[in-house]
Amino acid sequence: MYTEKVMEHFKNPRNMGEIPDADGVGTVGNPVCGDMMTIYIKVKDNHLEEIKFKTFGCGAAIATSSMVTEIAKGKTLGEAMKITRANVADSLGGLPPVKMHCSNLAADALHAAIEDYHKRQKEVKK
Amino acid sequence: MPTARRIYMDHSAGKPVDPQVTEAMQPCDQSFYGNPSSLHQFGQEARQALEEARTKVAELINAERKETIIFTSGATESNNLAIKGVAYRNKDRGNRIITSSVEHMSVVNPVKYLTTKGFEAVLVPVDQYGFVSLKELGKELAEKTVLVSIVYANGEIGTIEPIKEISQIVHSKNAYLHVDATAANGQVPIDVQSEGIDLLTLSSNDMYGPRGVGALYVKDGIRVEPMFHGGGQERGLRSGTENAAGTVGFGKAAEIARKEMQTESERLIRLRDRLIKGLLQPIPYSFLNGHQTRRLPNNASVRYSFIEGESMLLSLDMMGVAASSGSACTAKTLEPSHVLLAIGLKHEEAHGSLMFTLGKQNSEEEVDYVINLMPDIVKRLRAMSPLTPKELKQ
Numbered sequence: 332m333y334t335e336k337v338m339e340h341f342k343n344p345r346n347m348g349e350i351p352d353a354d355g356v357g358t359v360g361n362p363v364c365g366d367m368m369t370i371y372i373k374v375k376d377n378h379l380e381e382i383k384f385k386t387f388g389c390g391a392a393i394a395t396s397s398m399v400t401e402i403a404k405g406k407t408l409g410e411a412m413k414i415t416r417a418n419v420a421d422s423l424g425g426l427p428p429v430k431m432h433c434s435n436l437a438a439d440a441l442h443a444a445i446e447d448y449h450k451r452q453k454e455v456k457k
Numbered sequence: 458m459p460t461a462r463r464i465y466m467d468h469s470a471g472k473p474v475d476p477q478v479t480e481a482m483q484p485c486d487q488s489f490y491g492n493p494s495s496l497h498q499f500g501q502e503a504r505q506a507l508e509e510a511r512t513k514v515a516e517l518i519n520a521e522r523k524e525t526i527i528f529t530s531g532a533t534e535s536n537n538l539a540i541k542g543v544a545y546r547n548k549d550r551g552n553r554i555i556t557s558s559v560e561h562m563s564v565v566n567p568v569k570y571l572t573t574k575g576f577e578a579v580l581v582p583v584d585q586y587g588f589v590s591l592k593e594l595g596k597e598l599a600e601k602t603v604l605v606s607i608v609y610a611n612g613e614i615g616t617i618e619p620i621k622e623i624s625q626i627v628h629s630k631n632a633y634l635h636v637d638a639t640a641a642n643g644q645v646p647i648d649v650q651s652e653g654i655d656l657l658t659l660s661s662n663d664m665y666g667p668r669g670v671g672a673l674y675v676k677d678g679i680r681v682e683p684m685f686h687g688g689g690q691e692r693g694l695r696s697g698t699e700n701a702a703g704t705v706g707f708g709k710a711a712e713i714a715r716k717e718m719q720t721e722s723e724r725l726i727r728l729r730d731r732l733i734k735g736l737l738q739p740i741p742y743s744f745l746n747g748h749q750t751r752r753l754p755n756n757a758s759v760r761y762s763f764i765e766g767e768s769m770l771l772s773l774d775m776m777g778v779a780a781s782s783g784s785a786c787t788a789k790t791l792e793p794s795h796v797l798l799a800i801g802l803k804h805e806e807a808h809g810s811l812m813f814t815l816g817k818q819n820s821e822e823e824v825d826y827v828i829n830l831m832p833d834i835v836k837r838l839r840a841m842s843p844l845t846p847k848e849l850k851q
Contacts, residue, residue, distance in 0.1 A: 333771075338771070338775075341768070341771060342775065344841065347840075347841055358843070362804070362805035362808070362844055363803075363804040363805060364804070365765055365793065365804070365805075365808040366765075367843060367844070368843070369843045385841060385842065385843035386841055386842065386843070387763065387764065387765060387841075387842040387843055387844050388765050388768065389765055389766075389767035389768055389771075390767055390768055390771045392765075392768075393768060393841060
């Protein structure tokens with residue numbers, strides 16, 4: 332059902348955990364649907380210096396979370412905003428069709444975290 | 458971390474065929490290839506093998522005579538034949554069909570289908586253990602109710618329904634009672650006469666027989682409209698040349714089940730209770746689904762908070778253990794199991810369910826292996842989950 336790449340990320344998730352003093356935090360999904368993920372970012376010089384995730388969900392939800400952190404780490408905020416759900420799925424060698432919309436939320440969580448960062452920056456300037 | 462171990466605890470999804478059954482079936486295709494409807498010796502030999510199998514299946518459920526057993530292609534066909542067949546043939550008696558909220562999809566969907574054909578469907582709720590509400594059932598049994606279909610025991614949470622009491626209520630309003638015994642057959646003694654069952658669905662593979670065979674018990678005097686029209690086999694209720702090898706295997710499986718049921722059930726109950734205890738005791742925020750004692754001997758259904766079922770299944774599979782889950786993420790739909798929701802679980806609780814169904818070849822040592830794996834699996838996934846409360850994090 333899952334590709335080897337998905338299973339590999341499920342077994343050894345990258346960047347799992349929280350960043351207590353994160354610059355931005357994004358949460359998408361909810362436990363009712365069976366998938367929920369939170370992404371934490373630290374930003375330095377407009378780059379994603381650090382990124383971590385926490386996920387409640389199936390194998391695909393965990394693997395996509397892990398994969399998005401790997402893709403995004405070190406990128407500029409602009410580049411990171413361009414990462415799509417399809418990029419994440421492709422990097423994992425594909426996902427089963429039923430998982431494409433329900434468990435492939437990691438890119439959305441990343442975008443939410445970056446938006447949260449921008450919002451906090453504006454508030455600081457005020 | 459090489460795992461040479463393979464432990465199968467998903468027997469409600471499929472069972473291995475008993476070697477004695479395979480042996481009994483072996484001569485069929487070579488020796489009994491005549492058509493059971495033919496007059497010659499070849500045909501009559503096949504007929505005899507078929508009727509012996511029918512007798513064995515009838516004996517398993519104490520049917521009044523073997524002719525009440527109609528062989529089908531499996532439980533799905535039996536459920537369809539019972540529900541649609543009785544509804545269509547008895548339209549003159551009414552158009553109301555009652556079923557419970559914990560039925561298998563092969564009951565749920567034929568009933569749903571009938572609502573597009575002028576029938577009225579009523580779902581009777583269950584309590585937190587999955588027991589059908591007898592009070593609600595009594596209330597819903599209006600005069601025009603033609604059929605009530607209730608599962609003997611639920612395959613997901615293991616709850617065994619009080620069929621005899623249900624039958625008394627149903628018969629007091631002159632409706633027919635169909636019982637889906639797919640998950641229960643071969644595990645618990647069923648007596649259609651003393652329990653007051655009018656139609657009963659049986660499945661061969663669920664008692665270690667071959668796939669593609671099942672049966673519907675139809676009590677004498679109950680009119681059923683066939684779904685297949687043709688040569689009029691199986692008392693006209695199921696046309697098509699009989700599957701001699703399959704039914705012989707089914708018959709053998711029924712014979713073995715009848716002989717071994719008591720000792721095997723006692724053994725399974727010991728294993729089941731050991732497994733349930735081992736899955737729950739060392740892990741906080743863990744719960745049993747279904748009733749502690751009034752449950753199928755082989756069913757251990759549990760749930761863990763803050764994590765999701767499929768990720769537990771994958772983790773177990775990596776260690777060679779096969780189980781199943783009530784989570785949406787393992788199914789074709791996004792909704793969690795309707796059975797788990799029907800017993801009052803919240804969506805997120807249902808998503809955290811894990812089901813082990815034991816079988817003949819499972820040993821105490823295998824149960825202990827699974828018990829030892831579970832705490833680390835739950836701990837690892839909880840460490841990843843944003844829902845895990847602070848006190849569980851170390």
